[in-house]
Amino acid sequence: MLNHTYDDIMKDLAKRFPENPLLMPKDIRPSADGLQVICLLNPGVFTFEGKTWLLVRVAESIKQVEGWAFIPVLNDEGKLEIIEVPLNDPDLIATDPRVFNYQGLDYLTTVSHLRLLSSQDGIHFVEEEGYPGLFGKGKLERYGIEDCRVSLLEGKYYLTYTAVSDSGVGVGLQTTTDWKHFERKGMILPPHNKDVAIFEERIDGKYYALHRPSSKDIGGNYIWLAESPDGIHWGNHKCIVKSRSGMWDSARVGAGAAPIKTDQGWLEIYHGATAEHRYCLGAFLMDLEDPSIVLARSGDPIMVPTENYELSGFFGFVVFTNGHLVEEDELTIYYGAADEFVCGAKFSVREIVQHLEWI
Numbered sequence: 001m002l003n004h005t006y007d008d009i010m011k012d013l014a015k016r017f018p019e020n021p022l023l024m025p026k027d028i029r030p031s032a033d034g035l036q037v038i039c040l041l042n043p044g045v046f047t048f049e050g051k052t053w054l055l056v057r058v059a060e061s062i063k064q065v066e067g068w069a070f071i072p073v074l075n076d077e078g079k080l081e082i083i084e085v086p087l088n089d090p091d092l093i094a095t096d097p098r099v100f101n102y103q104g105l106d107y108l109t110t111v112s113h114l115r116l117l118s119s120q121d122g123i124h125f126v127e128e129e130g131y132p133g134l135f136g137k138g139k140l141e142r143y144g145i146e147d148c149r150v151s152l153l154e155g156k157y158y159l160t161y162t163a164v165s166d167s168g169v170g171v172g173l174q175t176t177t178d179w180k181h182f183e184r185k186g187m188i189l190p191p192h193n194k195d196v197a198i199f200e201e202r203i204d205g206k207y208y209a210l211h212r213p214s215s216k217d218i219g220g221n222y223i224w225l226a227e228s229p230d231g232i233h234w235g236n237h238k239c240i241v242k243s244r245s246g247m248w249d250s251a252r253v254g255a256g257a258a259p260i261k262t263d264q265g266w267l268e269i270y271h272g273a274t275a276e277h278r279y280c281l282g283a284f285l286m287d288l289e290d291p292s293i294v295l296a297r298s299g300d301p302i303m304v305p306t307e308n309y310e311l312s313g314f315f316g317f318v319v320f321t322n323g324h325l326v327e328e329d330e331l332t333i334y335y336g337a338a339d340e341f342v343c344g345a346k347f348s349v350r351e352i353v354q355h356l357e358w359i
């Protein structure tokens with residue numbers, strides 16, 4: 001039983017789309033015969049050729065059969081292979097819908113790839129011919145690729161995504177200018193790391209990115225800032241935002257999409273989770289010239305899972321974003337709800353900044 005307090009619900013700043021959920025698993029064709037789309041989640045977002053595009057994470061497995069666990073893994077050719085284990089196998093731990101532990105090793109219950117969908121109105125999305133999905137490739141992406149942030153910097157799109165394999169959870173980078181040809185830059189941050197959002201402008205000639213390494217012992221799941229001379233090689237890491245015990249972001253925090261430039265600083269939307277895995281959204285503000293200085297941060301969350309489609313699904317009590325569009329004061333975030341549906345909500349940037357507590 002989840003034990004949350006709901007006082008923060010009243011302070012939710014989100015104006016959810018009445019059309020939510022915008023996309024659900026049945027709306028997307030599986031990537032191959034015999035596969036089943038289990039969840040759609042956490043899209044990267046960008047504009048291209050006058051349209052709004054989502055790079056949706058599609059999590060697949062084979063059709064489920066009662067009494068069996070099917071563990072999906074990509075082979076060296078990039079084809080999905082299934083390890084079949086009876087649910088009563090004493091070597092299997094299947095208590096989290098997202099993860100299997102089998103013979104002492106962790107696996108994911110689904111393998112994710114990224115699918116491109118476009119829209120004229122930001123509400124109705126379709127797959128377009130000629131824009132194939134992006135799939136895991138090679139040893140470091142054998143359990144798939146997930147939760148891609150898209151940053152547009154000097155005419156080039158930077159795609160930073162979670163690359164999962166038996167070697168761990170790290171961050172892959174690809175770049176593109178036309179969404180048809182991609183340059184693979186390999187793993188830019190090794191395990192355990194995820195939630196990388198590259199700033200869409202250089203500061204004093206340097207590239208900046210937020211990232212989220214995890215430390216099992218001393219330390220935790222905190223947001224860090226890194227800088228780079230070329231957008232590929234990252235260094236001078238600084239820990240800038242930590243989880244806060246007793247609060248809605250007590251167990252882990254991680255960056256959403258690229259920071260939003262405002263008069264008062266770089267505004268970052270981030271997710272925070274409790275030990276019970278309730279995921280909310282909050283924000284913090286970084287200094288314009290030196291983003292390692294955090295000026296202000298949400299006390300209460302700006303968005304809390306409250307709607308049915310956020311409370312129950314593949315993994316309930318989750319709102320998670322890694323993609324948005326900004327037009328003047330209007331921020332449109334696209335988000336994964338209950339790890340199963342893609343939804344949208346609007347915010348006022350000014351309102352979010354006003355709600356922050358100055359440090």
Ligand code: MAN
Binds near residue numbers: 162
């Ligand atoms: C966590 C969750 C999952 C995700 C894995 C690997 O278990 O965020 O959704 O698949 O990490 O990134």
